[in-house]
Amino acid sequence: MNVPAIAAIAIFxxxxxxxxxxxxxxxxxxxxxxxxxxxxxxxxxxxxxxxxEARHIEGIDWNTIMLLIGMMIIVxxxxxxxxxxxxAIKSAKAVHGRxxxxxILFCVITAVLSAFLDNVTTVIIIAPVVILIFERLHSDPxxxxxxIICASNIGGTATLIGDPPNIIIGSAARLxxxxxxxxxxxxxxASTIALLVAVALVLRSRIKVSPEARExxxxxxxxxxITDWRLLRRCLVVLGITLVxxxxxxxLGLEPATIALAGAALIMLLHTEGPxxxxxxxxxxxxxxxxxxxxxxxxxxQNGVLEMLGTGFTTITAGNTTTMTMVMLWASGxxxxxxxxxxxTTMMTPLIKSIAFSAHSSAATASFTQIYQAPxxxxxxxxxxxxxxxxGNMTSVASAANVLVVGIANASGHPISFRRYLKxxxxxxxxxxxxxxxWLWFLFLR
Amino acid sequence: xxxxxxxxxxxxxxxxxxSLQDAADLMTEHNYLFLPVIDDEDSACGxxxxxxxxxxxxxxxxxxxxxxxxxxxxxxxxxxxxxxxxLTVKDVIDDRQLYIVQHDAGPAEIAHVMLTKGIAGMGVExxxxxxxxxxxxxxxxxxxxxxxxxxxxxxx
Numbered sequence: 001m002n003v004p005a006i007a008a009i010a011i012f013x014x015x016x017x018x019x020x021x022x023x024x025x026x027x028x029x030x031x032x033x034x035x036x037x038x039x040x041x042x043x044x045x046x047x048x049x050x051x052x053e054a055r056h057i058e059g060i061d062w063n064t065i066m067l068l069i070g071m072m073i074i075v076x077x078x079x080x081x082x083x084x085x086x087x088a089i090k091s092a093k094a095v096h097g098r099x100x101x102x103x104i105l106f107c108v109i110t111a112v113l114s115a116f117l118d119n120v121t122t123v124i125i126i127a128p129v130v131i132l133i134f135e136r137l138h139s140d141p142x143x144x145x146x147x148i149i150c151a152s153n154i155g156g157t158a159t160l161i162g163d164p165p166n167i168i169i170g171s172a173a174r175l176x177x178x179x180x181x182x183x184x185x186x187x188x189x190a191s192t193i194a195l196l197v198a199v200a201l202v203l204r205s206r207i208k209v210s211p212e213a214r215e216x217x218x219x220x221x222x223x224x225x226i227t228d229w230r231l232l233r234r235c236l237v238v239l240g241i242t243l244v245x246x247x248x249x250x251x252l253g254l255e256p257a258t259i260a261l262a263g264a265a266l267i268m269l270l271h272t273e274g275p276x277x278x279x280x281x282x283x284x285x286x287x288x289x290x291x292x293x294x295x296x297x298x299x300x301x302q303n304g305v306l307e308m309l310g311t312g313f314t315t316i317t318a319g320n321t322t323t324m325t326m327v328m329l330w331a332s333g334x335x336x337x338x339x340x341x342x343x344x345t346t347m348m349t350p351l352i353k354s355i356a357f358s359a360h361s362s363a364a365t366a367s368f369t370q371i372y373q374a375p376x377x378x379x380x381x382x383x384x385x386x387x388x389x390x391x392g393n394m395t396s397v398a399s400a401a402n403v404l405v406v407g408i409a410n411a412s413g414h415p416i417s418f419r420r421y422l423k424x425x426x427x428x429x430x431x432x433x434x435x436x437x438x439w440l441w442f443l444f445l446r
Numbered sequence: 447x448x449x450x451x452x453x454x455x456x457x458x459x460x461x462x463x464x465s466l467q468d469a470a471d472l473m474t475e476h477n478y479l480f481l482p483v484i485d486d487e488d489s490a491c492g493x494x495x496x497x498x499x500x501x502x503x504x505x506x507x508x509x510x511x512x513x514x515x516x517x518x519x520x521x522x523x524x525x526x527x528x529x530x531x532x533l534t535v536k537d538v539i540d541d542r543q544l545y546i547v548q549h550d551a552g553p554a555e556i557a558h559v560m561l562t563k564g565i566a567g568m569g570v571e572x573x574x575x576x577x578x579x580x581x582x583x584x585x586x587x588x589x590x591x592x593x594x595x596x597x598x599x600x601x602x
Contacts, residue, residue, distance in 0.1 A: 085512060131507075219519075224516045
């Protein structure tokens with residue numbers, strides 16, 4: 001290994017240790033590492049900002065960045081309408097305040113919204129509603145909160161836009177929204193069903209609520225939850241158009257990022273507030289976290305680090321597609337329980353690309369699809385996607401949604417300890433990874 | 447005119463260890479919107495806002511919701527866990543600092559800090575010691591007394 005490669009690894013690891021130990025905010029740590037890589041010449045500014053196609057270096061992935069920004073704008077304008085609260089209360093009343101059916105319906109709502117909007121925003125709204133409802137039922141909200149964490153991570157797995165790892169993978173491997181729907185959605189739906197069965201079996205006998213307490217739920221007034229019907233109608237139209245855009249972005253020859261930005265532009269035009277209000281919804285700290293990561297990973301790629309890791313991965317797995325896929329799925333699943341799944345996925349996409357490039361017999365002349373979507377490479381992308389997203393259920397710190405809900409639970413006086421979460425999170429992760437194993441085997445490896 | 451001319455030396459403040467209930471009584475009784483928090487060693491610890499009293503019964507995670515209009519009419523903000531009676535001023539003021547001006551600061555400097563930081567009261571320091579407190583109200587009274595009143599008095 002040469003000196004620049006060692007330096008790139010050292011900077012990456014130092015930034016990662018800082019962010020993992022929370023000694024420095026993750027965005028500051030990653031941005032400092034990224035700038036340092038450019039300053040000491042491990043990657044040129046041009047390559048970092050624009051990529052280098054000839055050398056297969058991605059640089060900042062503007063598809064991911066713009067898709068994230070577009071969705072943040074759409075979702076954050078929509079959430080001010082109170083539509084999610086409306087759905088949640090309506091369903092709690094529909095089952096007459098019975099706790100287990102409430103949890104089941106909330107899991108379904110959370111999974112669907114996480115798949116098509118964004119799982120963090122979904123749980124920011126659903127979790128407080130869960131607490132208010134279960135406090136009124138005089139029942140512990142923790143089992144419900146843990147269930148919706150799992151539902152949000154599983155739901156996010158289903159689509160290209162549901163979870164950041166999928167956005168990164170979709171962009172890197174040029175996989176479309178429909179590709180994700182056809183490969184990731186079936187195991188996500190099966191996993192949601194498994195979660196619901198587990199919720200019903202485990203919680204049915206444990207949660208007891210009096211009929212009087214259940215009656216209290218009927219006092220909630222869902223029609224008052226909608227703050228602005230006109231805006232809601234407009235948001236639903238924009239969401240509908242955006243969704244259609246995602247479905248046909250492949251045939252249209254457009255990137256998903258363009259669809260998201262188009263949706264954001266449309267909703268900003270239809271919204272009476274000025275643009276600053278909409279742009280305030282963009283989580284700039286998250287955006288710069290991605291930018292920093294992309295630059296650091298470009299530094300690792302330029303200095304051959306990921307090529308080396310890719311070769312190592314191929315050697316260990318003897319280049320066998322089945323072995324590589326299973327190792328990728330389970331290693332990703334288990335690792336993403338403890339490491340940041342965004343950082344992990346950002347690093348793994350060039351690693352898979354490097355494996356694909358060296359595995360192809362005539363890579364120099366072949367097309368992008370021929371190399372990076374080759375039959376022996378395709379299952380690796382899906383294994384990474386399923387592992388990184390579903391591994392998010394493993395521990396209470398494994399994904400942003402988990403950290404948020406645990407924070408809300410603690411603040412509400414119903415703390416979820418790391419160990420209490422593990423009792424639910426580990427079995428659910430293992431079941432969903434097993435479902436993914438069977439699915440990938442059925443789809444690609446038979 | 448300097449901070450020394452405007453400040454109140456005998457101002458009302460709360461101690462960080464004062465119970466939240468006592469602080470609330472004090473604030474509601476005299477309609478204070480905010481009070482400086484000063485400890486036994488006369489050093490500034492922060493500012494207690496009326497909003498802090500609300501925040502103590504209104505958790506931050508509810509801010510994520512679009513509205514609470516859907517809650518039943520009978521739903522009352524209450525101290526369900528009985529934790530409020532154990533809360534003291536220092537538990538709720540976060541790390542919001544009490545801004546300080548030097549005793550010889552002029553009205554422009556004070557007004558600038560108040561407007562840019564969005565605050566309505568500042569501690570006044572002399573030789574490293576807190577000697578007084580200047581409110582936005584006192585500053586306004588002084589400024590307008592010194593700019594407007596002389597004109598009025600010029601009239602025959």
